[in-house]
Amino acid sequence: MLGEVFLLIFVSMIDWNLIASQIATLTFDIVYFGAIISTIIVIVLDNRNPVKTMAWILVLMFLPIVGLIFYFFFGRSQRRVRIIGQKSYDRLMKKPMAEYLAQDYSELPTAYTRLISFFRETNQAFPFEGNRVEIYTGGYTKLQALLRELQKAKRHIHMEYYIIENDAIGRMLRDVLIEKAREGVEVRVIYDDVGCWHVPNHFFEAMREAGIEVRSFLKVRFPLFTSKVNYRNHRKIVVIDGCVGFVGGMNLAERYMRGFSWGIWRDTHIMMEGKAVHGLQTAFLLDWYFVDRTLITASRYFPKIETCGNSLAQIVTSEPIGPWKEIMQGMLIAITSAKSYIYIQTPYFLPTEQILTAMQTAALSGVDVRLMLPDRADNRLTHLGSCSYLEDVFEAGVKVYFYKKGFLHAKTMVSDDMLSTVGSTNVDFRSFEHNFEVNAFMYDMETALEMKEVFLQDQRECIQIFQKNWVKRSWKQKAAESVVRLMAPLL
Incomplete structure (x- = not known):
């Protein structure tokens, strides 16, 4: 008890x-x-x-x-699989390949045969001659040219953008596309699901109701498909009637016209006429197959195009699901092949080890390597990461410029008065390894000299950063940069 x-x-x-x-x-x-x-x-x-x-x-x-x-x-890594089966891919490439093989041109520029061959072998990026290139360095001039060419469309319009805002610019372009669709023009639009997350459904529904085929790229829905959020279509492509194309760094939004309260939005875009548009068409149709599972190969999308300029050009794409990093590897070849100079513009500078070493090696061997970044960026975290790499390039003799007039969003490179590239690819891990990107690589003196002049004009709006002053920044700034650098591969 x-x-x-x-x-x-x-x-x-x-x-x-x-x-x-x-x-x-x-x-x-x-x-x-x-x-x-x-x-x-x-x-x-x-x-x-x-x-x-x-x-x-x-x-x-x-x-x-x-x-x-x-x-x-x-x-999370995604299993690397082909976007499209080999048979379907061969059908899609049949017309561009025929046009490429039918060319009767002189030998490729000797200094760039290795780069051209690399793109052709790894990316099926055929080098097409006889192209005309027009360069736009402001949102208004690019928009005016785009509207003008869209109004001329008779057969089809293919448009692909990372961002299409529901603002005055986005609605204006939407209304033009609706008008062309009602005229009987085939219109297809791809937008990135993450880039347009905040755009209301009715914006795109208005297009669909007018007969426009609209698809989003890699829809992200919580929680099932969050792994897709890391793989975005960052491309900006427009193809009109298969013979006029646009590619570059500008999306469709008001800020590309008006900039910010603290400065302009400085960007670079190009319009191409000529056989190189076949490359832009192929890139779009591959993405269309990816989002719609419809293979479009009809010859009317690849019309016969006569020579209209002097530029030899390749349209190069890269994506996270392929075995190679074509654009990054191509830039690596271009940097290490430079003999006299190479000028680079990028809004974000978070380079892979290969690109960083290539820039250092080129500068140490006597090449005039210049890097232009925005003095003030739209993302403080990535700007801190960019700054953390500058001491590495200073020590090798790379000249660094900060653009002061506004936000520099251009993604360009020009070298030796012969090679130039414009596209959607930033010099950072995200563009090189995670995004779907596209760049035009051009091999001709006229375009290269124009791109060089654009760089030098921008340089007049810059302040050059010198290592002796750079090392004097506060320890808090250095610490913040170092911490962000640890995460650079993840940004």
Whole structure:
């Protein structure tokens, strides 16, 4: 009897709430740390770039909750598979290949045979001669040219943009497309689902109701398809009747015209006429197959085009699902092949180790390497990351310029009065490894000299940054840059 009393007293003294709380805490710790450890194991076994692997491990170790969330959205690798079967791909490439083989031109420029061959072999980017290139460095001139060419469309319009805003510019372009569709012109539009997240459905529904075929690229729906958020279509392509094309850095939004309260929006876009438009058409139709599973190969989309200029050009694409990083590797070849100079403009400078080493090597060998960045960017985090790499290029003799007149969003490169490229690709990990990108590479003196002059004009609106002054910035600034640099492969 006495024992039972003591047992009752002992049981009553036990704090069951405390025990339950401790069990819950232990269970949470096991699940929590198990998730982190298992995620780190998955990252290691994925055999990624060691720099990227270490970046993810550091984030998971020091910011575990944030790291897990970021990895869930941005870190998971997708199985690398072909967008399109080989048979279908061969059918799509049949017409462009025939046009390429039918060309009767002199030998390729000797200095760039390696680069041209690389693009042709890895990307099926055929070098087409006889193109005319028009360069636009402002939103208004590009918009005027685009509207003019859209109004001329008789057969089809293919348009693909990362961002199409529901603002005055977006609505104006939408209304023009609706008008052309009602005239009987085939209109197809691809927009990126993340780039247009905040655009209301009725904006695109108005197009669909007018007979325009509109598709979003890689829809992201929570929580099932969050792994797709990291792989975005950053391309800006317009093809009109198969013979006029636009490509470059400008999306469809008011800010590309009016800029910011603190400065202009400085960007570069080009219009192309000539056989190189076949390359833009192929890029669009491959993306159309990806979003619609409809293979479009009719010859009317690849009309016969006469010579209309002197530019030899290739349209080069890159995407995260292929075995190669074609645009990054092509830039690597271009930088290491430069003999006299190479000028680069990019809004974000978070280079891969290969690109950084190539720039250093070129500068150390006596090539005039110039890098132009915005003095003030639209994203403070990426700008801090960009700044963290500058000391590396200073030491090799690269000249660095900060554009002061506004935000520099141009993605261009020009070298040796012969090679130039314009497109959607930034010099950063995201463009090189995660995004679907497109660039036009042009091999002719006229275009290169014009691109060189554009760079030099922009340089007049810049301040040159010198290493002796750069090292004097505050320790807080240096620390912030260093921390962001750790995450550079993930930005």
